[in-house]
Amino acid sequence: MAYRETSRIRERKQITRQTILTNALRLLNESGFSGIQMATLARQCQLATGTLYRYFSSKEALCTAVFEHATIIEINRVAAQLQQAHKGVPERIADALMTFAKRALRAPVAAWALIAEPVEPAVSAARLRYREQYATLFAQAIDEGIVERSLPQQNSTLSSHALVGAIAEALIGPLAQQNQYQPWQAISASVQFCLQAITATPYTIICPQQELSHEQR
Amino acid sequence: MAYRETSRIRERKQITRQTILTNALRLLNESGFSGIQMATLARQCQLATGTLYRYFSSKEALCTAVFEHATIIEINRVAAQLQQAHKGVPERIADALMTFAKRALRAPVAAWALIAEPVEPAVSAARLRYREQYATLFAQAIDEGIVERSLPQQNSTLSSHALVGAIAEALIGPLAQQNQYQPWQAISASVQFCLQAITATPYTIICPQQELSHEQR
DNA sequence: CTAAGAAGTGAATCATGATTCAGTTTTTAA
DNA sequence: TTAAAAACTGAATCATGATTCACTTCTTAG
Numbered sequence: 499m500a501y502r503e504t505s506r507i508r509e510r511k512q513i514t515r516q517t518i519l520t521n522a523l524r525l526l527n528e529s530g531f532s533g534i535q536m537a538t539l540a541r542q543c544q545l546a547t548g549t550l551y552r553y554f555s556s557k558e559a560l561c562t563a564v565f566e567h568a569t570i571i572e573i574n575r576v577a578a579q580l581q582q583a584h585k586g587v588p589e590r591i592a593d594a595l596m597t598f599a600k601r602a603l604r605a606p607v608a609a610w611a612l613i614a615e616p617v618e619p620a621v622s623a624a625r626l627r628y629r630e631q632y633a634t635l636f637a638q639a640i641d642e643g644i645v646e647r648s649l650p651q652q653n654s655t656l657s658s659h660a661l662v663g664a665i666a667e668a669l670i671g672p673l674a675q676q677n678q679y680q681p682w683q684a685i686s687a688s689v690q691f692c693l694q695a696i697t698a699t700p701y702t703i704i705c706p707q708q709e710l711s712h713e714q715r
Numbered sequence: 716m717a718y719r720e721t722s723r724i725r726e727r728k729q730i731t732r733q734t735i736l737t738n739a740l741r742l743l744n745e746s747g748f749s750g751i752q753m754a755t756l757a758r759q760c761q762l763a764t765g766t767l768y769r770y771f772s773s774k775e776a777l778c779t780a781v782f783e784h785a786t787i788i789e790i791n792r793v794a795a796q797l798q799q800a801h802k803g804v805p806e807r808i809a810d811a812l813m814t815f816a817k818r819a820l821r822a823p824v825a826a827w828a829l830i831a832e833p834v835e836p837a838v839s840a841a842r843l844r845y846r847e848q849y850a851t852l853f854a855q856a857i858d859e860g861i862v863e864r865s866l867p868q869q870n871s872t873l874s875s876h877a878l879v880g881a882i883a884e885a886l887i888g889p890l891a892q893q894n895q896y897q898p899w900q901a902i903s904a905s906v907q908f909c910l911q912a913i914t915a916t917p918y919t920i921i922c923p924q925q926e927l928s929h930e931q932r
Numbered sequence: 933c934t935a936a937g938a939a940g941t942g943a944a945t946c947a948t949g950a951t952t953c954a955g956t957t958t959t960t961a962a
Numbered sequence: 963t964t965a966a967a968a969a970c971t972g973a974a975t976c977a978t979g980a981t982t983c984a985c986t987t988c989t990t991a992g
Binding site for chain 3: 500503510
């Protein structure tokens with residue numbers, strides 16, 4: 499017996515892994531999953547292609563990890579909106595949904611990659627986990643709302659899944675093919691739909707076009 | 716001497732060519748240029764892969780032709796808007812720009828493919844011709860407007876190119892990466908910008924959100 | 933310092949999809 | 963009916979990018 503992994507090595511590997519993910523994420527933002535090529539990625543990380551396979555068993559596994567890495571970033575943004583202490587739960591949820599949607603529309607290549615780009619089955623499976631994570635987050639907020647009486651009694655797990663499904667649908671539409679409505683219309687309608695669904699009262703959201711026409715006058 | 720191409724054969728070849736383009740266009744709408752595979756396309760057309768090469772010298776040439784075919788469809792839509800006899804030129808141009816933008820947002824995979832998907836150089840060159848065709852169309856309308864006095868005197872060629880550039884920019888932004896604004900905001904602002912640019916007077920467009928909130932009340 | 937055990941390397945191999953081409957079928961004019 | 967000239971075919975070949983693996987370098991415990 500001689501070599502044994504030390505914390506120094508563990509940390510170094512952690513950094514290398516992070517480097518790979520960061521560079522892959524940049525490629526994802528530039529041209530989607532199809533833009534991630536093992537040789538290119540290795541070069542950008544200053545590693546040999548073989549080394550990538552010491553960190554990820556296949557390109558599919560790598561793409562899945564990138565997917566999850568990107569998702570965590572988005573999740574954190576949404577989580578931040580859900581934690582605004584000075585606002586009520588319904589408003590926080592509306593903010594979170596809007597943030598989710600706006601970020602998707604602001605980085606559409608990445609959003610398209612995360613939501614609609616045709617990918618291998620393993621990445622599709624990650625998509626399901628991704629929605630699950632969002633649902634969990636929203637479910638916590640809903641539970642909070644129920645406790646503070648700003649939301650009526652309800653099954654928070656069910657509500658949160660419905661909520662994620664509705665907002666994703668509103669984004670998949672505009673980003674993919676077969677929708678009949680327009681992006682912003684779909685988003686505001688969805689947020690309104692979601693909020694009305696969980697508050698069980700009418701809910702009006704501020705329309706970005708109103709801000710625009712105000713500025714221009 | 717014996718075989719000589721007859722009109723019967725010429726027509727049959729024309730139909731085959733059209734079949735290829737139609738099937739390729741469907742693939743384009745489904746998953747962009749990367750979704751067009753020679754073997755798949757040949758199968759869908761009930762042809763051998765080699766036959767595709769009798770009609771198009773390479774996949775690149777085929778993609779270019781598909782690009783142009785798709786473009787012609789879009790051009791015809793825009794042209795139809797520009798020909799509405801009962802409306803003034805400025806309104807017709809606004810309608811045409813909106814149509815262009817809306818269609819792009821309604822078929823974003825195709826729009827992304829036509830406007831932003833990374834493609835071979837020959838297809839990029841087709842993009843320039845595509846913009847040129849739009850410019851020509853708008854230039855004709857502008858000239859008409861000048862004659863009927865609904866538009867002030869101006870260089871219609873220059874104006875039309877500026878107009879196409881502005882609206883494309885407003886679409887490339889939302890569909891690609893680095894923009895700061897939202898799709899509908901970008902479109903309405905661009906159409907407003909374009910109309911104000913060519914009419915030299917304030918111009919307000921109807922905001923889709925207003926229709927929405929009206930419906931929902 | 934040394935040898936076991938990893939980690940890292942990159943050229944060789946494999947898989948996928950574009951392209952070619954030798955052979956087959958179709959079409960035409962005489 | 964026939965032979966020239968296409969048109970068509972699809973298996974073979976080529977190109978690109980993922981994956982492997984024999985080898986080298988690094989790290990650690992003794």
